Amino acid sequence: MVPSYVPLSYYLLLSGFLFACGVVGFLIKRDIITIFMSIELMLNGVNLSFVAFAAHWHALAGQVFVFFVMVVAAAEATVGLAIIIAVYRTRETLNVDQVNLLKL
Amino acid sequence: MNPNLNLWLIPVLPLAGAAINGFLGKKASREAVSAVALFFCGAAFVMALWVAVRFSTLSLPHQEFVAHWIRFGSFRADFAFYLDQLSLVMLLVVTGVGFLIHIYSVGYMWDDPSYYRFFSYLNLFMFFMLTLVLANNYLVMFIGWEGVGLASYLLIGFWFTKDSAASAGKKAFIVNRIGDFGFLIALFLLIKHFGSLDFDQVFRSISPLGAETAGAGLLTAIGLLLMVGAAGKSAQIPLYVWLPDAMEGPTPVSALIHAATMVTAGVYMVSRSHVIFERAPSALMVVAIIGTLTAFFAATIGIAQTDIKKVLAYSTISQLGYMFMACGVGAFSAGIFHLMTHAFFKGLLFLGAGSVIHAVGGEQDMRKMGGLRSYIPWTFLAMFIATLAIAGIPPLAGFWSKDEILWRAYQVSWVYWLIGVVTAFITSFYMFRLLYMTFFGDYRGVQEQASGQASHGHDAHGHGEPHESPMVMLVPLMILALLSLFGGFVGWGHHFEHFLAPVLGGESAGEAGTSITEWLLMGVSILAAVSGWILAHLLYSARPELPQKIADSLGGFYQTVVHKYYIDELYAVLFVKPLVEGSTRILWQDVDRKMIDAAVNDAGDGAGHVSDEVRHMQSGNIRSYAGWITAGSAVVIAFMIWMGVR
Amino acid sequence: MSFHLILFLAFGAVCVGGAVNLLAQRHPINSALSLIAVMAALAGEYLLLGAEFVAAVQVIVYAGAVMVLFVFVIMLLNAGEEEQTNGSRVAFLLGVPGMLTGGVLVAWVVLRQSGSETVPIGALPGRPTDIAQLLFHDFLLPFEVTSVLILIAIMGAVVLASKPETPAGRAD
Numbered sequence: 001m002v003p004s005y006v007p008l009s010y011y012l013l014l015s016g017f018l019f020a021c022g023v024v025g026f027l028i029k030r031d032i033i034t035i036f037m038s039i040e041l042m043l044n045g046v047n048l049s050f051v052a053f054a055a056h057w058h059a060l061a062g063q064v065f066v067f068f069v070m071v072v073a074a075a076e077a078t079v080g081l082a083i084i085i086a087v088y089r090t091r092e093t094l095n096v097d098q099v100n101l102l103k104l
Numbered sequence: 105m106n107p108n109l110n111l112w113l114i115p116v117l118p119l120a121g122a123a124i125n126g127f128l129g130k131k132a133s134r135e136a137v138s139a140v141a142l143f144f145c146g147a148a149f150v151m152a153l154w155v156a157v158r159f160s161t162l163s164l165p166h167q168e169f170v171a172h173w174i175r176f177g178s179f180r181a182d183f184a185f186y187l188d189q190l191s192l193v194m195l196l197v198v199t200g201v202g203f204l205i206h207i208y209s210v211g212y213m214w215d216d217p218s219y220y221r222f223f224s225y226l227n228l229f230m231f232f233m234l235t236l237v238l239a240n241n242y243l244v245m246f247i248g249w250e251g252v253g254l255a256s257y258l259l260i261g262f263w264f265t266k267d268s269a270a271s272a273g274k275k276a277f278i279v280n281r282i283g284d285f286g287f288l289i290a291l292f293l294l295i296k297h298f299g300s301l302d303f304d305q306v307f308r309s310i311s312p313l314g315a316e317t318a319g320a321g322l323l324t325a326i327g328l329l330l331m332v333g334a335a336g337k338s339a340q341i342p343l344y345v346w347l348p349d350a351m352e353g354p355t356p357v358s359a360l361i362h363a364a365t366m367v368t369a370g371v372y373m374v375s376r377s378h379v380i381f382e383r384a385p386s387a388l389m390v391v392a393i394i395g396t397l398t399a400f401f402a403a404t405i406g407i408a409q410t411d412i413k414k415v416l417a418y419s420t421i422s423q424l425g426y427m428f429m430a431c432g433v434g435a436f437s438a439g440i441f442h443l444m445t446h447a448f449f450k451g452l453l454f455l456g457a458g459s460v461i462h463a464v465g466g467e468q469d470m471r472k473m474g475g476l477r478s479y480i481p482w483t484f485l486a487m488f489i490a491t492l493a494i495a496g497i498p499p500l501a502g503f504w505s506k507d508e509i510l511w512r513a514y515q516v517s518w519v520y521w522l523i524g525v526v527t528a529f530i531t532s533f534y535m536f537r538l539l540y541m542t543f544f545g546d547y548r549g550v551q552e553q554a555s556g557q558a559s560h561g562h563d564a565h566g567h568g569e570p571h572e573s574p575m576v577m578l579v580p581l582m583i584l585a586l587l588s589l590f591g592g593f594v595g596w597g598h599h600f601e602h603f604l605a606p607v608l609g610g611e612s613a614g615e616a617g618t619s620i621t622e623w624l625l626m627g628v629s630i631l632a633a634v635s636g637w638i639l640a641h642l643l644y645s646a647r648p649e650l651p652q653k654i655a656d657s658l659g660g661f662y663q664t665v666v667h668k669y670y671i672d673e674l675y676a677v678l679f680v681k682p683l684v685e686g687s688t689r690i691l692w693q694d695v696d697r698k699m700i701d702a703a704v705n706d707a708g709d710g711a712g713h714v715s716d717e718v719r720h721m722q723s724g725n726i727r728s729y730a731g732w733i734t735a736g737s738a739v740v741i742a743f744m745i746w747m748g749v750r
Numbered sequence: 751m752s753f754h755l756i757l758f759l760a761f762g763a764v765c766v767g768g769a770v771n772l773l774a775q776r777h778p779i780n781s782a783l784s785l786i787a788v789m790a791a792l793a794g795e796y797l798l799l800g801a802e803f804v805a806a807v808q809v810i811v812y813a814g815a816v817m818v819l820f821v822f823v824i825m826l827l828n829a830g831e832e833e834q835t836n837g838s839r840v841a842f843l844l845g846v847p848g849m850l851t852g853g854v855l856v857a858w859v860v861l862r863q864s865g866s867e868t869v870p871i872g873a874l875p876g877r878p879t880d881i882a883q884l885l886f887h888d889f890l891l892p893f894e895v896t897s898v899l900i901l902i903a904i905m906g907a908v909v910l911a912s913k914p915e916t917p918a919g920r921a922d
Contacts, residue, residue: 005752005754005868005869005870005871006754006755006758006798006868006869006871007864007865007866007867007868007869008864008867008868008869009860009861009864009865009867010758010762011758011795011799011869012860012864013857013860013861014762014765014766014795016853016856016857016860017765017766017769017853018765018769018788019853020849020850020853021769021770021772021773022769023734023845023849024773024846024849025772025773026727026730027727027730027731027734027841027842027845027846027849028727028773028841028842028846029773029832030727030832030833030834030835031778031829031832033778033782033820033823033824033827033829034772034778034781034832035726036820037772037778037781037782037785037820038772040785040812040816040817040820041769041772041785041788044788044789044792044812047792047804047808048792048795048796051795051796051799051801051804052799052869054799054801054874054876055799055800055801055869055873055874056864056867056869056873058873058874060874060876060880060881060884061884061888061889063801063803063804063874063876063881064881064884064885064889066801066804067804067807067881067885068889068892068896070807070808070811070812071896071899071900072896072899073812073816074811074812074815074816074900074903075896075899075900075902075903076903077816077819077820078819078903078904078906078907079903079906079907079910081819081820081823081907081911082906082907082908082909082910082911083910084823084827085823085826085827085910085911086910086911088827089914094827094829094832095832095833095835096725096726096727097725097727097835097836097838098835099724099726100723100724100725100726101724102724103722103723103724103725723838725838727838727840727841727845728838728839728840728841730841730845731838731840731841731842731843731844731845731846731848732840732844732845734844734845734846734848734849734852735844735845735847735848736848737848737852738848738849738851738852738855739848741852741855741856742851742852742855745855745858745859748859
């Protein structure tokens with residue numbers, strides 16, 4: 001079969017777009033859970049970038065690193081959600097704008 | 105090579121005395137303080153005598169190095185001392201007269217509450233003066249120069265709670281400072297052009313140079329600037345105004361500092377620098393003119409003064425003028441000779457005046473004295489001898505020195521001589537005036553005065569009439585009287601001049617024995633002195649109503665003289681007031697408050713305002729933090745890309 | 751127009767759509783479901799690049815466990831539609847333009863550097879054997895450390911999310 005090619009830049013641009021969406025979501029969303037999900041979106045975008053480069057340079061370490069990223073993301077999501085629950089108990093709100101006591 | 109004489113001990117001994125009395129004297133007894141002060145001052149005097157005894161065995165000039173001070177490139181200035189005939193004369197005068205006045209002060213200041221402070225300052229002054237006299241370079245001399253100015257300030261303002269005394273101290277220091285400024289610039293010029301301030305180095309570099317033509321020239325500039333310094337320190341025109349005010353200080357201070365020693369520092373400095381002056385004829389002429397004019401000017405003021413100390417102050421200024429006149433005509437050794445005799449009789453006059461003031465319980469106005477001859481005979485005898493000396497009546501000391509100056513002045517220009525003779529006449533007049541007003545006639549003082557006003561630190565005796573001073577005050581008077589009587593004989597046969605010749609140059613046109621002219625001129629000066637005496641006798645003893653009539657008839661002119669030609673007022677308008685105004689309006693309000701303070705305050709306020717704005721960044725809102733982070737990381741990315749693309 | 755490209759574009763479209771939808775939705779549950787769609791599509795992309803193991807783990811762990819966790823929390827907290835408060839102007843004024851600038855710059859660099867490079871389909875087969883080889887030989891330490899990390903996360907989550915003790919609850 002004739003091997004078909006996709007330009008590397010397409011993958012990278014996709015990855016960048018996902019990352020950008022994550023950042024924008026972080027900035028414009030007010031619900032703390034949605035903000036967390038935007039963080040996950042960012043991490044996924046980065047993962048795609050890793051895998052794409054691993055494929056381009058034939059370095060398997062890239063895929064291994066994706067593995068680690070996922071582990072860390074999972075741990076972070078766990079703890080983060082636990083914190084959200086704790087905060088919800090005291091503040092009764094999921095709106096970020098109302099959790100702003102750490103200010104000057 | 106000369107043996108090490110430890111010359112440094114001579115100034116340092118009084119310094120030790122000053123330190124001991126200064127730090128420990130407050131709680132000590134008067135006897136202890138006196139003992140310390142007299143011991144250290146006396147020790148310096150004894151050392152000076154010892155050095156004098158060994159003097160003939162030394163090869164001169166004898167220099168002693170004590171410590172390194174400044175090494176800067178090729179410029180060196182060290183703490184070192186210098187002994188030659190000139191400094192030996194000054195040394196003996198300063199330590200000798202100084203020691204006598206220390207003894208006198210024990211009696212005079214006995215009842216003063218700050219007894220220890222007085223002697224501490226007095227010893228401190230001795231230290232600085234001896235440093236000045238024994239210095240081997242201009243810089244160490246300048247230390248002494250400044251130091252005596254400081255000591256003078258401290259001692260004039262000794263009773264600092266009195267406004268007039270504090271102001272007088274300030275005035276002395278500030279006017280001196282103006283002179284010091286000139287001195288400093290002269291030193292800078294010396295450093296720049298001769299690379300050193302050591303006496304022998306500078307003089308050796310200058311000696312081969314010929315005399316500068318009149319007008320501009322480096323040596324003329326240096327000479328004139330040195331004269332500015334001397335005019336400040338030795339109270340010549342135009343910087344003499346501090347000396348009459350300095351009479352606010354205790355009388356021993358006036359005797360020591362403002363008659364015998366400090367004010368003569370200028371004459372010493374000019375004589376020491378004669379190598380420079382001899383090659384700058386214009387500067388030398390300026391020196392002579394200033395000296396002559398000052399001598400005459402101050403004498404005219406002295407005629408009309410009624411405060412006994414003020415008369416002596418103006419007399420000092422006038423006699424200093426004579427010394428500068430001598431230097432100005434090239435007769436440096438004559439100037440030093442007069443310096444020495446003047447130290448004797450002026451010191452005696454001041455100490456005697458102190459004795460008089462002590463006797464009448466603090467009164468200083470001569471119009472309230474009179475007839476004290478019977479009450480204080482010993483003081484009268486001493487003052488009489490001193491008056492004879494200063495008037496220039498042979499064979500007392502003042503005659504020899506003054507006559508020498510007039511003779512040498514005549515050889516340069518009869519104008520100097522004429523003014524000098526007229527001044528001598530006036531001097532004799534006002535000195536005998538002082539004598540008559542104080543000691544002859546009826547006692548015009550109110551009896552309560554004699555029972556004690558403590559304005560000179562002397563408690564009420566309650567005697568109700570003038571009384572003689574204690575022995576501790578009389579003995580120095582007598583010693584100085586003896587010196588005034590016989591001290592002039594060292595000048596006989598030009599011995600003194602020969603002694604100083606290796607230092608000051610022995611050129612004297614009068615070397616050719618005593619000519620007819622010299623005898624003639626001598627006669628004229630004696631005549632002037634005696635005439636002054638006779639006139640004073642006439643006006644103040646025989647016909648005491650005449651002075652008032654003369655004063656009235658002269659009217660406004662007399663008033664001007666009484667008010668010292670309004671010079672102080674003139675200076676106040678010309679210099680003091682503009683300076684104070686300028687300082688207040690411009691320097692204080694504009695520069696200090698509006699610029700410097702504003703800069704500092706605004707810096708502080710600005711920091712506050714900036715942080716007031718910046719603190720809004722910490723809003724506690726996660727999203728704004730995220731926004732800042734994103735913006736920041738965009739900048740970083742852009743920078744990295746830019747770096748990579750370059 | 752190879753099949754590879756079509757597949758890539760298909761999965762890519764799902765990714766993009768899901769991402770945009772995540773931003774557009776107001777209710778968190780809708781955003782969560784969009785995110786799941788994105789992750790699934792990403793798994794497809796990984797397969798196109800030959801990373802089989804990673805794709806599997808993506809579906810199992812990410813889409814299957816993490817996102818489920820998210821959904822559970824949304825349910826637990828009864829999160830409703832988000833309110834339209836506007837607490838920060840900076841986020842809009844500085845953040846979005848900043849991000850756009852950064853994105854444009856990075857895109858520009860990417861296109862410049864690797865505009866012509868291509869990746870064939872299934873370029874680097876990521877078989878479990880090979881991944882394991884790397885994971886347990888070269889990256890053993892990070893592997894062990896991540897296991898500790900997970901342990902800590904579990905303990906932290908338990909502590910943080912547990913009900914606070916009532917003052918009278920101690921008595922027993």
